[in-house]
Amino acid sequence: MADFLETNLKKLAEIQKKHTKVLAIAVILITIILGIGLKNLTINSDFRKEMPTDLPIFALNDRISAKFGGQDMVLIAVQIDESVDSKNAIRDIRDPRVIQSLILLDQDLRGETSVTSVMSPASFFRGENTPSPENITQTIRSNPSMNGFFSKNYKMVLMFVNTDIGSGEDQIQNFNKILQEHIDNTPKPTGVKFGITGQPIIRMTIFDLLKSDAVITLIVSAVVILLLLFLMERTYTHALLVFAPLSLGLIWTMGTLGWLGIPLSVATVGLSSMILGLGVEYGVFVLTRYNEERDKNISQLESMKTTVHAIGTAVIGSGLTTIVGFGVLSFATIPMMQHLGQTLALGIAYCLLAALFVNPVFILLEEDFEYWNTHRKLEKLAAKKEMHVQRVR
Amino acid sequence: MAKPLEIYSGFITRHPITVIFIMLLVTVYSIQMIGTIETKKSDTKSMLPNDVESIYTLNSIENEFGSTNAVFLAVEVDPTYQGSDEVRDVRDPRALAYLDQLSELSLHTEKVIDVTSATTVLKSINNGRLPQSEREVEELAGKNGLLINYISSDYSVSLVKIQTTDDVDLIEIEKELDKLIQELPRPPGLTTTLGGMSMEGAVMQKSIGPDMAKTSTYSLIGILIIILVLFRSIKYGFTPMSTIIFGTIWAMGFVGFIGMGMSSQTSGVLSMIMGIGIDFGIQVVTRYRFELLNIPALKESHPDLDIGPKDAMAVTLNNVIIPMFTTTLAALIGFQAMSLGKLTFLGDMGTIMSYGVAASMVAAITIVPALMIIIDNMNISKYLNKYMKFINRSR
Numbered sequence: 104m105a106d107f108l109e110t111n112l113k114k115l116a117e118i119q120k121k122h123t124k125v126l127a128i129a130v131i132l133i134t135i136i137l138g139i140g141l142k143n144l145t146i147n148s149d150f151r152k153e154m155p156t157d158l159p160i161f162a163l164n165d166r167i168s169a170k171f172g173g174q175d176m177v178l179i180a181v182q183i184d185e186s187v188d189s190k191n192a193i194r195d196i197r198d199p200r201v202i203q204s205l206i207l208l209d210q211d212l213r214g215e216t217s218v219t220s221v222m223s224p225a226s227f228f229r230g231e232n233t234p235s236p237e238n239i240t241q242t243i244r245s246n247p248s249m250n251g252f253f254s255k256n257y258k259m260v261l262m263f264v265n266t267d268i269g270s271g272e273d274q275i276q277n278f279n280k281i282l283q284e285h286i287d288n289t290p291k292p293t294g295v296k297f298g299i300t301g302q303p304i305i306r307m308t309i310f311d312l313l314k315s316d317a318v319i320t321l322i323v324s325a326v327v328i329l330l331l332l333f334l335m336e337r338t339y340t341h342a343l344l345v346f347a348p349l350s351l352g353l354i355w356t357m358g359t360l361g362w363l364g365i366p367l368s369v370a371t372v373g374l375s376s377m378i379l380g381l382g383v384e385y386g387v388f389v390l391t392r393y394n395e396e397r398d399k400n401i402s403q404l405e406s407m408k409t410t411v412h413a414i415g416t417a418v419i420g421s422g423l424t425t426i427v428g429f430g431v432l433s434f435a436t437i438p439m440m441q442h443l444g445q446t447l448a449l450g451i452a453y454c455l456l457a458a459l460f461v462n463p464v465f466i467l468l469e470e471d472f473e474y475w476n477t478h479r480k481l482e483k484l485a486a487k488k489e490m491h492v493q494r495v496r
Numbered sequence: 497m498a499k500p501l502e503i504y505s506g507f508i509t510r511h512p513i514t515v516i517f518i519m520l521l522v523t524v525y526s527i528q529m530i531g532t533i534e535t536k537k538s539d540t541k542s543m544l545p546n547d548v549e550s551i552y553t554l555n556s557i558e559n560e561f562g563s564t565n566a567v568f569l570a571v572e573v574d575p576t577y578q579g580s581d582e583v584r585d586v587r588d589p590r591a592l593a594y595l596d597q598l599s600e601l602s603l604h605t606e607k608v609i610d611v612t613s614a615t616t617v618l619k620s621i622n623n624g625r626l627p628q629s630e631r632e633v634e635e636l637a638g639k640n641g642l643l644i645n646y647i648s649s650d651y652s653v654s655l656v657k658i659q660t661t662d663d664v665d666l667i668e669i670e671k672e673l674d675k676l677i678q679e680l681p682r683p684p685g686l687t688t689t690l691g692g693m694s695m696e697g698a699v700m701q702k703s704i705g706p707d708m709a710k711t712s713t714y715s716l717i718g719i720l721i722i723i724l725v726l727f728r729s730i731k732y733g734f735t736p737m738s739t740i741i742f743g744t745i746w747a748m749g750f751v752g753f754i755g756m757g758m759s760s761q762t763s764g765v766l767s768m769i770m771g772i773g774i775d776f777g778i779q780v781v782t783r784y785r786f787e788l789l790n791i792p793a794l795k796e797s798h799p800d801l802d803i804g805p806k807d808a809m810a811v812t813l814n815n816v817i818i819p820m821f822t823t824t825l826a827a828l829i830g831f832q833a834m835s836l837g838k839l840t841f842l843g844d845m846g847t848i849m850s851y852g853v854a855a856s857m858v859a860a861i862t863i864v865p866a867l868m869i870i871i872d873n874m875n876i877s878k879y880l881n882k883y884m885k886f887i888n889r890s891r
Contacts, residue, residue, distance in 0.1 A: 154696065155700070155703075158699060159689075160690075160691060160695050160696055160699045161696060161699075163570060163689050163691040164691050164692070164693060164695075164696060166570075166653075167568070167570055167653065167655065167691060170648040170649070170650070170652070170653050171644075171645070171648060171653075171655070178553075178554075178557065180553050180556060180557050182556060182560075220644075222644075247620060251612075254560035254561055255560075255561075256560070258560060259556070259557065259560040259561075261557065261561075298549065298550075298552070298553030298556065299549075299550060299553065300550045300551070300553040300554040300557065301550075301554075304550040305544070305550055305551065305554065307550075308544075308548050308550045308551060309544075309839065312545070312548070312837070312838045312839050313839065315837070315838070316836075316837025316838060316839050317837075319836055319837055320833045320834060320836055320837050323833050323836050324829055324830050324833035327829045327833070328826050328829055328830070331822065331825055331826055331829065332822070332826075335818070335821075335822040335825075369839060370842070372837065372839065372842075373833070373834035373837070373842050373846070376829075376830045376831075376833035376834055377830050377831065377834065377846075378830075379826070379830050380826050380827040380828070380829055380830015380831060380833070381772060381826075381827055381830060383822075383823055383826040383827075384775060384823035384826070384827070387819045387822050387823050387826075388779065388819055388823075391815075391818075391819045395815065413782070413786055416726065416782060417778050417779055417782035417783075419726075420722060420723060420726040420778045420782070421774070421775035421778050421779065423722050424718075424719045424722050424723070424770075424771050424774045424775065424778070425771040425772055425774075425775060426771070427715060427718035427719055427722065427771055428715050428718075428719065428767050428768050428769075428770050428771010428772060428774075429767075429768060429771055430718075431711045431714040431715045431718060431767045432711055432764045432767060432768070434710055434711055434714060435707050435710075435711055435763065435764055436700070436703040436706075436707050437700060437703070437707075437760055437763070439760075439761070440707075440760075440761075440763065440764040443764070443842070444764060444767075444768075447768075
C-alpha cells in the first residue's frame with residue numbers, strides 16, 4: 104500500500120503543478136455544489152432522537168408518554184413573587200384571587216383547538232361562573248387531592264396543559280405565543296408571576312440555543328485558530344494557506360449534511376469547532392514540509408513531490424486513523440455518540456481531502472502570485488529607475 | 497526557538513532509558529488513578545442553562561415540588577388467551593388490589609419518600625376503601641380529575657408513581673423494585689415494568705463501561721491495521737501505538753486524579769483520543785524513517801562524521817515538535833470552544849479529549865523517540881545469536 108501511495112502521491116504532485124489553475128477552478132465548483140446543500144441544513148432540537156429509543160426502558164417511557172400525554176404537556180407555574188413588597192401582595196398561593204385567575208385562564212385555554220385538556224385547582228370549579236372566595240376556600244379544604252397541584256410551602260401552583268401541537272418548531276413557537284397572550288390577558292393579583300415550561304417549550308428553547316451555539320462555537324474557534332496560525336506561521340499568507348482549505352473542508356461537511364438531510368443536533372452542534380481544531384493538523388504539516396523543502400532551494404515541483412509523497416503518506420495514515428477513531432462510535436449504544444462519530448468522521452475525511460488536493464494547489468497559486476507580484480513591482484521600479492536616470496542625463 | 501528544541505532532542509536521544517523510566521513511573525501512578533474513576537448518571541437538566549426562562553421555571557418547579565427522581569411501575573394489561581378470565585381492564589378489582597399492594601410495598605423500599613397510584617387516589621376519596629367494581633371506579637373518577645394521571649384513557653395501563661430521595665442510587669433501587677415485581681403475585685393478564693425518565697439515565701450509566709470497552713477495542717484494532725499496512729513493519733507499526741496506549745492511560749489517570757467521572761456523553765472519548773492521538777506517533781515515525789533514509793547519502797558525503805539513528809531522531813524532533821505543538825493547540829481550542837455555547841452537552845467530552853490529545857502529544861515526543869532509539873540501537877541479531885546458543889547448549 105505504501106509503494107502504491109508513494110507512486111500515486113508523486114503523480115498527484117505533478118498533476119497539481121501542471122494543472123494548478125484547472126484544479127483551483129474544480130475546487131471552486133465542488134465548493135459551490137456542496138455549498139448549495141448548506142441552505143438545506145436543518146436543526147433537530149428533539150433530544151429524544153439522540154437517545155437509544157429502541158432500548159426497552161425508552162420504549163416503555165415513550166408508550167407511557169403517548170398514553171398519558173407527557174410529551175406534549177405544557178406546564179404553567181404560578182409562583183409567589185417575593186420581590187413584590189405590597190400589602191395586597193399574595194402570600195399564600197391558595198389565595199382565592201389566584202384561583203380566580205386560574206379559573207379564567209382555564210376557561211380561555213379550553214377554548215383553544217390545540218389544547219386537549221387542562222388540569223389545575225381550577226378544574227374543581229368548572230361549571231361555576233365566578234365562585235366566591237369563601238366557596239373557593241371551602242372547596243380547597245374539602246378536596247385533599249387538590250394539594251397535588253400546590254407546592255408544600257404553598258408558594259407555587261401548577262396548571263397542566265395537554266396539547267396536540269406535534270414536534271414542528273413553528274407549531275411549538277405559535278402555541279407558545281398563544282399561551283403567552285392568554286396569560287397576558289388573564290387578570291392577575293399582585294405578587295404572583297406566571298412561568299411556562301414543559302417538553303415542547305424546552306424543545307423550542309433548545310432549538311434557539313442550538314442555533315446560537317453553533318454560530319458562537321464556530322466564530323470563536325475560527326478566530327482563535329486563525330490567530331494561532333498567524334502567531335505560529337508568522338505570516339498572514341501562510342496562516343491563510345492552512346486555514347482556507349480547512350474552511351472548505353468545513354463547508355463541504357456542512358453542505359453534505361444538508362444534501363443528505365442530516366440535521367444538526369445537540370450532539371453535532373460543536374461539530375464545526377472540532378473539525379477546525381482537528382483538521383488544521385494536515386494543512387500545517389503540508390505547508391511546513393513544503394517550506395522546509397523550498398528553503399533548501401529545491402524547485403517547486405520537486406518540493407511539492409517530496410511534500411505530497413512524504414507528508415501525504417503520514418497525513419493519509421493520520422486521517423484514516425482519526426476517521427476510524429470517530430467511525431467506531433457507530434457501535435456505541437447512544438445515538439448521540441453514533442451521530443457525533445459519523446459526522447466527525449465525514450468532516451475529517453473532507454479535511455484530509457482538502458489538505459491533499461487543495462492545500463498544494465493553494466500553496467502553488469500563492470507562490471506563483473507572489474512571484475508575479477514581486478516581478479511586477481521590480482519591473483515598475485526598474486522602469487522608474489530608468490526614467491530617473493534619463494531625467495538626470 | 498531552535499536552541500531549546502535542540503537541547504530537548506539532544507536530551508531525548510542521549511538518555512532514552514531515563515525518559516522511558518520517568519514515563520513508566522507516571523504511567524504506574526496513572527493506572528492507579530484510573531481505578532478511582534466513577535461512572536456518573538447523565539443529567540440532562542444540568543446541561544441546560546438556568547438563565548433561560550423555561551428552564552428556570554422547570555428548575556423552580558422541581559425545587560418547590562421536591563425531588564425529580566421519580567420512577568414508576570407501569571402495570572399493563574397483556575392477556576395471553578382470548579376469552580380467558582385474565583384481567584382486561586386496570587379498573588378490575590383484582591388489578592386494583594395488586595396496584596394497592598405494589599404501592600404499599602414500594603413505600604417500604606429504602607430511599608423511597610412517596611408513592612402515589614390510582615389506588616391511593618381512590619382510597620383518599622372513598623374513605624380509605626378500594627372500590628369493588630369498574631363501575632364504582634368510574635363513579636369515583638367523575639368526582640376526582642386526578643385519576644387520569646394514573647389510569648390511561650383506554651384503561652390498559654396504570655401507573656404507580658414512586659418518588660425517591662435525591663441521593664438515591666438508581667441502580668440499587670432498580671434491583672429492589674425488580675425483586676418486588678418478581679416476588680409479588682400478579683393477577684393473570686397483567687405485566688409490570690419499571691420505568692421513568694430517571695431510570696433511562698441509570699440504563700445509560702450501565703452501558704458506559706461496555707460501550708467504552710467495545711468502541712476502544714474496535715478503534716485500537718482498526719488503527720493497528722492501518723498503521724501496519726501503512727508502515728509494513730512490525731517495529732514501526734507498533735511503536736506509534738505507544739502514543740495512544742500511554743496517552744490514553746495518562747489522560748484517564750488525570751480524569752481519575754481530578755475526580756471528573758465518566759458519563760454516557762464521555763463514553764466515546766477513548767476511541768476518539770486513540771484516533772486523534774495516533775497522528776502524533778505517525779508523524780514522528782514517518783519523519784524518522786525519512787531521515788534514516790538520508791543517512792547513507794550523508795555518510796557518503798561526510799565520511800568523517802558518525803551519523804546514526806540518534807541524529808535522525810534529533811532532526812525529526814527538531815522539525816516536528818513545532819507543527820505538532822501548533823496542531824495540539826488548535827485541537828485544544830476546538831475542544832474548548834465546545835463548552836462555550838449555552839448548551840454544554842459535550843463540554844465534558846471536549847475537556848477529556850483535550851487531556852487525551854495533550855497527553856498523546858507528550859507521549860509522541862517522549863516515549864516514541866526513546867523507544868525508537870532503544871530499538872534501533874539494539875543489536876537484535878546479537879541477542880538472537882545468544883538465545884540460539886543458549887537453546888543449543890540446553891539441548
